[in-house]
Amino acid sequence: MHGPASPGWLLVALCAATGAYCLLRMRSSDETQRRAAGDEALMGFGMAVMAVPGSAFTPPAWVWPAYAVVFGGAALRALWVARSGTHHLHHLVGAAAMVYMAAVMTASPTAGHAHGGSGVPLLTGGLLLYFAAYVLISGVRLLPVAGATGSTAAASAPAWGDRPELARACRLSMGIGMLAMLLTI
Template sequence: MHGPTLVNWLLALLTAGAGASCLVRLGHSPCAPGGAHRPLARESDAAEALMGLGMAVMAVTGAIVPAPVWAALFGLPAAAFLFAAAHAPAGRAHRLHHAVGALAMTYMALAMAATSGHDHHHDATLGLPALTGTLLLYFGGYTLWAGSRLLRTPAGTLAIGTAGLPQACRLTMGIGMFAMLLTM
C-alpha cells in the first residue's frame, strides 16, 4: 500500500490473524440439526478468510502482484456475491457487504497498478478521491456498527469468547479495509 512500512506490516498482521481465524472457523463449521452444514455461515467464513488473507498480502506486496491477479482473486467472488444476492433473499445484505469488500479490494489493486510506475511523492493520492471517500464512509460506518454489535449481548455484558469471534473478525476486517483505503 501507500502508507508507512510499519503501518503496512501491522495491518498485515492484523488482517492475517483475522483471515486465519476465519479459515479455522471454516474448517470447524458448526452443523445444523440433522448434520447439514449451514451454507451461509460457511460462505461467510470463506469470504472473510479470503478478504483477511488477501488484505494481508496486499498490504505487504502492494503493486508487486500484477493487477489482473488481484482483479481475478477479488473480482470473481464479487460477481458471485452480487449474483447470489440478486437471486437469493436469505443473507442478501451480508452477500452485498462481501461484494462491496471484494470490489473495494479490486479497486485498490487497480489504483495501485495504475500508479505503480509513477512518482508517488508528487501525487499523494491513488484512485478516484470520490470513490475512495465513499468507500471510507461505508467501511467507517460498518466498523462502528460491527463494534456496537460486538459489545451488545442480551445480558448487557461484553461478548467475549468464541461466541463473539465472528463479530470480532468482521470488526477487524472493517478496520483493516478502512486503514487500507485511508492510505490511498
C-alpha cells in the same frame, strides 16, 4: 499499499490472523457460516498480502491485475449469493473495494492516487464513509447487552469456531483494515 512500514506490518498481522481464524470457522457444522467464513478468509489473506509495505516487497506489475480478477470473481460470487441474504452485500462491497484498490495500484504502483488533482476521489470517499459506518456499527454490535446472563452451561456453549461474537470481531477487524488501506491509497 503506500504507508509507513510499522503500521503496514501491523495491518498485515491483523489481516492474516483474521484470515486464519476464518479458515478455522470453515469447519463449522453450519453451511452458511462456512461459506461466509470462506469469503472472509479470502478477504483477510488478500488484504494481508496487499498491505505488505512497499519497502519490504515490490510486487511485479502483473500482481495488481490478477488481484482485480480474483476479487472481481469474488464480487460476482457475492452478488450471486446476495439473493439469499443481505450480509453478502457487505462481501460485495469489500470485494469491489479490493478491485478498486488493485486498479489504483495498477495505474500507479509507486504513487498514492493516479487520479490527479487534489483531494480524495469520489469513489475512495464513498468507500471510506461506508467502511467507517460499518466499523462503528460492528463495534456497537460487540457491546454486551444489558441484562444478558453469563450462566450458560459449558455443554450448551458453541465451539469457539462457531461463536458469533468472534465472527463479528473478525468482521470488525477487517473493516478497520479496509479503512486503513483506503486511507493509504
